[in-house]
């Protein structure tokens with residue numbers, strides 16, 4: 001076989017893989033709009049009850065990057081768990097594209113702070129996991145995982161197991177695994193909280209890059225003011241006792257955010273305003 005034939009064959013294989021990737025990955029479709037109305041959450045035990053969330057009203061638009069910022073214990077994770085369908089409201093309603101959320105669903109991908117990869121699966125197998133469950137054929141799964149492995153720049157780690165990866169690498173795989181299923185909504189609970197400062201900044205840039213390509217609605221949780229401003233289009237600040245929305249801020253910074261944006265006067269002013277608000281709550 002001469003070189004030209006080999007190259008043509010490889011090209012053909014690439015083309016088939018690419019077509020499969022497009023065909024197999026369900027289009028993100030729908031809009032990914034989340035509506036939260038009159039939401040209350042009370043945790044009850046036999047002896048006591050604790051009001052974790054009071055009167056939450058929030059709409060998160062299609063493809064919006066919205067961050068919930070607030071101190072420890074203000075109910076951020078409780079709220080996210082309800083959007084994920086992992087917990088039920090005591091009263092009120094949550095809906096995705098007009099359909100009430102009554103449990104978990106593939107159209108909502110999740111990334112947590114703790115590394116939740118399957119330790120017995122390789123990087124590639126972790127990314128392909130959800131696709132396999134959905135019955136996506138092998139060739140198409142391979143094409144999709146190739147795409148994601150490239151985006152998260154782990155080409156030489158596709159056969160590695162989670163224990164062989166750094167914290168940042170594991171979180172990149174977790175993001176790829178969630179997005180490989182093409183969810184309408186990506187729910188992220190302090191996903192970079194356990195990373196060192198430099199890795200955290202790199203991950204924030206990677207996430208913005210991916211979000212701009214994928215056009216998914218992102219609901220992100222953090223208690224890091226700079227992280228919230230750098231990533232978001234809108235920031236919702238929550239306070240504790242009981243957990244409630246204090247104030248919302250539009251982030252009027254350019255969509256393309258380079259690290260220098262942190263010196264922007266809008267950024268600096270918003271940082272000050274948010275810090276004041278959190279300090280006085």
Ligand SMILES: Nc1ncnc2c1ncn2[C@@H]1O[C@H](COP(=O)(O)OP(=O)(O)OP(=O)(O)O)[C@@H](O)[C@H]1O
Pocket residue numbers: 043044050052070071072073074075076077078079223243
């Ligand atoms: N299953 C539960 N039973 C009883 N109380 C709970 C339960 N889960 C959470 N809480 C309480 O509800 C409040 C909100 O918790 P939540 O984890 O949502 O806060 P958070 O803002 O995400 O905090 P952190 O930033 O520390 O993760 C806390 O006071 C917590 O103790």
